[in-house]
Amino acid sequence: KNGKTDINEALKEFKKFPFDDIGFAKIDTHRNLRKGFPEVIFCQGKKMKHIEGIYRRIDKTSIVMATRACKEVFDLIKKIRNDSVYFEEARIVFTGKKLKKAGPSIAVVSAGTADIPVAEEAAVTAELVGAKVDRIYDVGVAGVHRLFANKDKIMNANVVIVVAGMEGALASIVGGVVDRPVIAVPTSVGYGASFSGIAPLLTMLNSCAPGVSVVNIDNGFGAGYLAAMINKK
Amino acid sequence: KNGKTDINEALKEFKKFPFDDIGFAKIDTHRNLRKGFPEVIFCQGKKMKHIEGIYRRIDKTSIVMATRACKEVFDLIKKIRNDSVYFEEARIVFTGKKLKKAGPSIAVVSAGTADIPVAEEAAVTAELVGAKVDRIYDVGVAGVHRLFANKDKIMNANVVIVVAGMEGALASIVGGVVDRPVIAVPTSVGYGASFSGIAPLLTMLNSCAPGVSVVNIDNGFGAGYLAAMINKK
Amino acid sequence: KNGKTDINEALKEFKKFPFDDIGFAKIDTHRNLRKGFPEVIFCQGKKMKHIEGIYRRIDKTSIVMATRACKEVFDLIKKIRNDSVYFEEARIVFTGKKLKKAGPSIAVVSAGTADIPVAEEAAVTAELVGAKVDRIYDVGVAGVHRLFANKDKIMNANVVIVVAGMEGALASIVGGVVDRPVIAVPTSVGYGASFSGIAPLLTMLNSCAPGVSVVNIDNGFGAGYLAAMINKK
Amino acid sequence: KNGKTDINEALKEFKKFPFDDIGFAKIDTHRNLRKGFPEVIFCQGKKMKHIEGIYRRIDKTSIVMATRACKEVFDLIKKIRNDSVYFEEARIVFTGKKLKKAGPSIAVVSAGTADIPVAEEAAVTAELVGAKVDRIYDVGVAGVHRLFANKDKIMNANVVIVVAGMEGALASIVGGVVDRPVIAVPTSVGYGASFSGIAPLLTMLNSCAPGVSVVNIDNGFGAGYLAAMINKK
Amino acid sequence: KNGKTDINEALKEFKKFPFDDIGFAKIDTHRNLRKGFPEVIFCQGKKMKHIEGIYRRIDKTSIVMATRACKEVFDLIKKIRNDSVYFEEARIVFTGKKLKKAGPSIAVVSAGTADIPVAEEAAVTAELVGAKVDRIYDVGVAGVHRLFANKDKIMNANVVIVVAGMEGALASIVGGVVDRPVIAVPTSVGYGASFSGIAPLLTMLNSCAPGVSVVNIDNGFGAGYLAAMINKK
Amino acid sequence: KNGKTDINEALKEFKKFPFDDIGFAKIDTHRNLRKGFPEVIFCQGKKMKHIEGIYRRIDKTSIVMATRACKEVFDLIKKIRNDSVYFEEARIVFTGKKLKKAGPSIAVVSAGTADIPVAEEAAVTAELVGAKVDRIYDVGVAGVHRLFANKDKIMNANVVIVVAGMEGALASIVGGVVDRPVIAVPTSVGYGASFSGIAPLLTMLNSCAPGVSVVNIDNGFGAGYLAAMINKK
């Protein structure tokens, strides 16, 4: 008996999945693949015609988040789905009925003013998938008193997202003083030997404070989504 | 007796080769250097005047593929060789009589919508050098059911081309379920720690599924050409 | 008024902290810095005399985990604290009264047999800080049916730790099928273009499945500790 | 209706797969997962006790190849399965009945004498999975006449494997003169700026000769296996 | 007793710090955090609205330096604080009463004409924080006599800043002939294998002349500030 | 006796050097620093006002080469020194009386049409400093017969400059068949894993053909100048 044939049989089950194949994309038509989370469309790198095509085929009652969306993308989506709003700093378009915020809060801490777009992507994502969020911005380690002055918000959070470019040391400091999971987001903010985010990425991966994990450079969405996921249970 | 002299003698034979030296390029005037394949001109990095010069000297009955060709290049070629067509998504200009498609089919599988230009470069190339092609797009590993739902096309192919950016894991999954050669094409789609294609390149090179080999980042042409070559014999 | 002076004043508070300064190390004498977690000593790179010095000064009733501990280190600790046990595969020495396991379970999934030491470091750490752990080993993507055959254990876990070297694609597959946080641990298992763990590290950072975060290469301890932390609340 | 549930249902099919879970490894008990290919065990990084455990549970009539196997591993396997032979230069142990060689031949071309272990891994693998192999060693580009003097063997092969360290230019030369697929294997042979195989890896990935694809550094096994796979159909 | 609680207590002291939280930035309202130094705002990566917001809230008598400021930023600041001047080559806006220059002099040595913007950033910074500066430009190692002809200025300086791109060898030469601290600033000037400043960065880090330390690529500000700090005492 | 004082004394000699210090540049006023070579000004990265300043102070009878000069730079120089000519493909402005070509010839060999700007920079430089040059373009290794058909020009040269991007294998082939020094110039031509010239740079550095040395990526000037220098004696 041939093992590959068995696998073939097993894989046949997948044929029953009702998704909509529109050539350049395959859209899930059974809603809410992850319970309680909206569908997510990552716009960067996609052509306008493709984004349009996807939105035209998505169920009209579905809840959708478009990330890395410029104003032009928002204008396009707004025409197709009038129930869309734009979070400019976060570059996110949200379409459909807002989820109710519930559960413990998430703290989004950022090192510098230039890190705010990524921090906002994290914060807005977390809010859109149903979490309460506290924002603590511009508390980089060069002025550590600003961080410590905000310790209550940070200490009370169930999950802390730390967004930092340059040397990214903020994640380690925060990881050293809190008892909850820290999600570190390196940003491409910086110049020279920050190498578009490699420096804070390495700093965060090497953090000697336990409880710190890392997502991709500038991946505010991933951090916000994961934080909400930890919160959900 | 001096070895170098012998080599010199041997190399003299090459003098008989009838190619056309136009200074900035040397055009083969004996057609079909590789049996049954068109001549190929890689346009990226070439100046318009050079592309024009080459097309003006190429034999009027020759079959030519121009890759990485923008619309402007197509307009130029069309003026010189009226029997040219443009595959916009694939950025390929084809000139001359189309080859008949023959042999078993090639599956071109892509992870995301943004990978389509590279996937199309592979698919169109394979078709233009005479292969039948099945396209299975937007089946990235984050929604693995989409891939498995298309297993028949993939299982039946003689060669599978997998095109993926970001983390490039699709090549390993496909390599694990098929019995035929998999040609993996990393793409520069992604951001941050994808480092313009280094991440999927490394993923694919390290694939633990036997039967997977890799071409350059974004090299859809190379994958399509190689797949057709495997098919030919 | 001078700002630095204020900071100076604020920092004075830290003087009250009762830790034991033994020159080469500063040992916290108030126990349980993080509630419910043992103290952790990372042994790699530390000299035997330093490890000995630390254990001799630690409170005799404290609960301690020594990670990256070879057999020689265990023998040393055992002499000082008789209530120590050694987890050889995980390279961990545990000293003191075991914590009671509670809360939902954590799944530790590993790609290959050679990844087991790191997977065990994660699993044993999670158990020692009080979590229930399910181990699912040798389910790499080249034989994806082995993974899917174990789906129940993975689907039921509250947190999934994925340990993989080579191309590290396993984290993306798992992230695509579960609804809970995935902590990805790249390992240095592999050769050539795996570059001692860079390949799986990049794969995991670029995972397009939301809910995946990454710790340092071979950092099983960090993953196990974080998973338990997510579980705790 | 919830999509994840559907996927869950589909994945249940995988439960039927008869493999043998021995904790640290999961051994397929239905033989010949890929038709006509032996099972393969990659030994590097595995502990002796694990290799022993796997061999003791493998069906006594199965055909197995152990790669990256030192002499000590062979001695171990030989005790468990007496029908084992050792290919020392290739570091391969073959167990069971040899496959009959069939189909067109594969040429294995290597640049230098120090590349021979990797070249032999490729050649022996191809032979063990049923291919005829021609070896052409020590024909690096610094003495290109040696390569050209062997052109017949190379020109007549159905697939050409090129094994080269240092600058790896041999793959491009061969790719420029043959009409068949070229599988390039960069080796870690070299010093200084070869960076343990990065230099030939990049050379080969950038080859401007169409028909060239690349496997991992020193991955002779992968090249041999893929070549045989291309040959099979 | 719980250690984290103690830390919490200690951190409460930081609450008393009088800074102005304007959401996207936290501005210190007690002046002169570092005695005798102006406040510094790094403009690169900050949005115009954020820079404006910060300047509008800063105390009207405070002394401020804005670095990496283009002309547009200067025009904005000038409207808010009329006592601002622009150092175009150095891309610095200075606002408020100039500090008196005092102490020994600093030599700013640059290798090429293209390094001048970074050299000026260093020189102007040092002057604005109160140091006397000697500029010695275009004395790269390819014409070492130009350097030696200026030896008096260099030998008499209390600190020497060396600014160089390309191969960055100038820092080593200067470090070999002076008895005072050398601050090396690699620049992104160069092409090809200078890798946007990596080459001079590595050169300077490996300098075998003792007394050389390095700041980030193109970080003229950091070098000028540090030089003035060394001078201060 | 103090060593530094001695060095100080020795360095005083350099004070006598008659160069013209114009602040942003130091211009040698004793002509022909290197016997028989023109002065060279590298324009890339220099501001127009600086280039103008330098030309206005240079002796009106001096012979000058400006490299990496765009058309705008030529127009500027032409106004100041009417005896200037522009080599557009090579991006070089030559000012003054042409040197007589003498000595044996230099062969400039390039792999592809896109490498021509760098090849021309090398060829024109060599000619301007007095060498005879043979150009052999578009003879990359994918069509090695084109190279061998031109063997006479290559074999007769005293120095061979090889200009190649992508995989850069051409330098090794040429180095293997000639008896004279080969200067290899990697170019940034290519895409993906050519990493803007790193791939051919590594290939060339690892060339196993003795007699090959390498200059910076795209450094046609350096190769042409060095070739002429070898020729001179």
Add this chain to the structure above:
Amino acid sequence: KNGKTDINEALKEFKKFPFDDIGFAKIDTHRNLRKGFPEVIFCQGKKMKHIEGIYRRIDKTSIVMATRACKEVFDLIKKIRNDSVYFEEARIVFTGKKLKKAGPSIAVVSAGTADIPVAEEAAVTAELVGAKVDRIYDVGVAGVHRLFANKDKIMNANVVIVVAGMEGALASIVGGVVDRPVIAVPTSVGYGASFSGIAPLLTMLNSCAPGVSVVNIDNGFGAGYLAAMINKK
């Protein structure tokens, strides 16, 4: 008149320098090249016979420091110069009359116990060239209260040396709270993505705290020497 001749004349002055050429080394025979500093011999990479040769020719009254010296090197030196002492942790041999400690103090701060050898190299070097040193070890950012509890020693130092591996964040924290120069020393302590010191090196280069400069990985000597140099004036 020829410029090179002038340079030649100038360089003749250097002939008068009285150093001792022993073939494999050139030993300065006028003592104290840098006023008040001992001569320094870097032993790593030097053969025993070369170290012996150098010591045998050095003036018997000279003050010498040998760095990166293993016990075997000390035994050798001790035989030649009986007035030698060994600092084992710092791997330094000091020969001759100790310099008197003077001037303000230097603080050497280290993150972890494993960083102590590098910290000791810095501390002992600074002491041997005449500085007073305060050691504050094991105060990494994961337990930031330990650092702050030692703030007085750090605040009172004239220069602070920060020694840290892993993520190297300590330098930024210290730089944020002190008003004096910080010399950051990245160490190779760590594993995985610390890449033998690259992670802390990048962290430190990108420090957003002004006043921080960086030396080579593990270069404790360089930091100690520079700190003493800053102190001297």
Add this chain to the structure above:
Amino acid sequence: KNGKTDINEALKEFKKFPFDDIGFAKIDTHRNLRKGFPEVIFCQGKKMKHIEGIYRRIDKTSIVMATRACKEVFDLIKKIRNDSVYFEEARIVFTGKKLKKAGPSIAVVSAGTADIPVAEEAAVTAELVGAKVDRIYDVGVAGVHRLFANKDKIMNANVVIVVAGMEGALASIVGGVVDRPVIAVPTSVGYGASFSGIAPLLTMLNSCAPGVSVVNIDNGFGAGYLAAMINKK
């Protein structure tokens, strides 16, 4: 007519080449492939049995150089060819009649004592292929007076080889003062951010002194051979 056939015909000529195919190596049996140069065998990475095999088949009167040869290799060769001598520091075995030294001299300049093995490889190679060599060792840029004191030997050389590790700045200094070709050899001497020779490699590639070209890290042989080749004509 088919182009590939023509190439096939041309390549047939190569069949006449009389080399000796011994399986693992192909030995040229017509002596002196390059006129006046010995045959060269690179031993590193070759097994003893392969080196033995090659020497046993080489013509007994041929002149051979074995590079990277340890003492054990010399003992082996000596048994086969009694007319062999060993240059220990250079790790070279020379077999056969010594070539007469002729032509202008080559200067081999090295930065540090630890660079001597590479410098000797260059010097001995150059001498063995017939050049006169001047050695100037231990003249690194940290003590630039030592270099200038030796200027006559350097100025009079026809080619200058510069061997340097660490920051490799010596090549630029020498290139700035001589009128002849400089061959730069980066060495792996150093630690930390020298990255086994990457730092001096980049320094040398970016040298702004024209006339400098670079060979592989530690490639003393290549530099010596090339220098002799430049000298020959």
